Amino acid sequence: MSIANWNPSKLTLVVDLDDTLIQTDSLLENFWLAWSVKWQTPIEAVRTLARGRLALKQKLGEISAIDPARLPYNPEVLALIEQWRERGGRVALVTGATQAMADAVALHLGIFDAAHGSSGSINLTGARKARFLDETFGPGGYSYIGDAPADFPVWQGAAGAITINSSKAFQAKVERLVADAIHLPARKARLADYIQAMRPHQWLKNVLVFLPMLAAHQFGLATALQAVLGFLAFSLVASATYILNDLLDLSADRAHPRKCLRPFASGRIRLVHGTWMVPVLGAAGALVALAGGIELFAVLCLYSALTIIYSVKLKRLAMIDICALAVLYTLRVLAGSAATGVPSSLWLLAFSMFFFFSLAAVKRYAELVDGAATGRSIATGRGYCVDDRSIVGNIMVSSGLVSVLVLALYANSEPVQQLYRHPEFLWGVCLVLLFWSNRIALMTHRGAMHDDPVVFAMRDRTSLCCGLIVGLLAFAGTVA
Missing domain, CATH: 3.40.50.1000 (HAD superfamily/HAD-like)
Known part of the structure; x- marks a missing residue:
């Protein structure tokens, strides 16, 4: 009928x-x-x-x-x-x-x-x-x-x-x-939609928990397993916070040319399901963190609290949002230390803060460039107007250069002489990173950047080649 x-x-x-x-x-x-x-x-x-x-x-x-x-x-x-x-x-x-x-x-x-x-x-x-x-x-x-x-x-x-x-x-x-x-036809969410909402591709950021053990050349099995626990805990909690951020950003995402296709913004997944996914994933991550030790659990709680504050308030405050993103990246490094018991050196933390500050600025600069291209005067749901892109661009480039400078100073420090047989290979790492960070800035300025620089790097052949070269140089400096 x-x-x-x-x-x-x-x-x-x-x-x-x-x-x-x-x-x-x-x-x-x-x-x-x-x-x-x-x-x-x-x-x-x-x-x-x-x-x-x-x-x-x-x-x-x-x-x-x-x-x-x-x-x-x-x-x-x-x-x-x-x-x-x-x-x-x-x-x-x-x-x-x-x-x-x-x-x-x-x-x-x-x-x-x-x-x-x-x-x-x-x-x-x-x-x-x-x-x-x-x-x-x-x-x-x-x-x-x-x-x-x-x-x-x-x-x-x-x-x-x-x-x-x-x-x-x-x-x-x-x-x-x-x-x-x-x-009328039933609209059923697929398993792929739920997986997409969890953003597993963003888990790549959580490999930062392995950074302290890699920087200190602590490659024992027990240390690696503890780092894996930290990775799993942060991945689960990160997925919960991504879903939370998507739910809070529904209106802004629907006004965005690409984010409007996200599972919740497009209506592919019911909001009630997303509302339950947040506490379930968060609780699972907390249990994994407890298995890794009370210090890892404490860092994860700090990360979760800051992420919620960022989603609710800080992301709408110019410059504070970039600082918060840089801190959230760096907390992953500290989580690696908490999980493995390998302390993060001041060199590592200094490099991390400037490097991640640059990546956070890339993310905002990409949004402003996209806004200028589509005729918008402000970044929806953010504390910036399109005319701010020159300042954000300067921050993006200068922070990246300072991170390379920190790495160059580290390459000539006493700890490097103890960890590397041929520390001069680290100067090659500095050169590759200098090229990559400035290329990312150029691509962002041209409007070719994804909403997230990490996702862009995963899909960009040049970035993948740079990562491979950095790995080979670090390995050569260790064993040559």
Whole structure:
């Protein structure tokens, strides 16, 4: 059966909002957006929830308002609404979201004859929505598009039923309520989507935990296994923080030409799943860190706390965000020391801070160059305007040069004479790093940089060749 068999003069097509018209949940959208605006949001949300879900929706709406233009709309539902309108049928948006949210979506799309949402003390869901529809359109005077068990009472009084993203069992229950129900295609997240959300390619950054043992030439099996524990712990927690950052950045990501394709921003993964993935991955990482020792656990906790503060606040503060990113990189090095018991030398820490400061500046400079190319005057969700790119570019280049200088001074220091048979090979490392850092700056200036320089380096043949040469030079200096 199709809507062609329905009489548009007698029926109103009623459309639900969450996970139906939009491929997301407006309550969770509002929660994450509100948290990105106000760090106290989780505390206020817990307090407000004691007064009910409607009070929570209204409170979150007071803190921040969702931009309906950036929501991921379901193309199948939009196409069906257009078909119904072409036949002269009326369409109404009826949702458990607030009235303000319903009005904003209806105004943006311009395809609804009426929009009704929760207001006052009435949460327009389940049986309350069913009674409202019977009173407004009359029993059997509407067909309803929905997706959740809470919609069963609505379908009991509806003349027609349309489901979306539903299982076979769910569809069978609806068909027992409404004969000849219509089922739009199910949108199922793939395993690959969840893996992409965890960003395993970013785990490459966590090889920094091996740096202290490599720099000190401590290659024992026990030391390596402890470093592996540190790597696993940081990878799990890093994935949790990446997901957290994506949830907080939903609106900004949807305004970005590439980030809008991320699993949560595009609506491929439900926000409720991402909300659970954060604590599960974080807890798993914490357990692995505890197995590696209390010092590793302490560094991981510090890393997690700083990452959350960065995601909620610091990333919107110019220059502070770059400093925070550099510290987060360097904490991985310190985690390697905590896991293996091999201390990080002052030389290593000095090089790390300047080198990672440069990489953090590359990340921001790439966003500003991209903004200039697309005609934007500010970097969405950041504390910079496009005109700042010359200053950020200078920071990017100068920090990279200072890191090479530190390495050059280290190559002539006393510890090197003890660790390397032929320390002169380290001057070759300095030359390669000098070339690579300046090439990265040039590529970024030309707009050829990925959103993340580490991802760019993984896919760039020249960068991979530079990494291989650095490894060979270090090995030659040790054994030649």
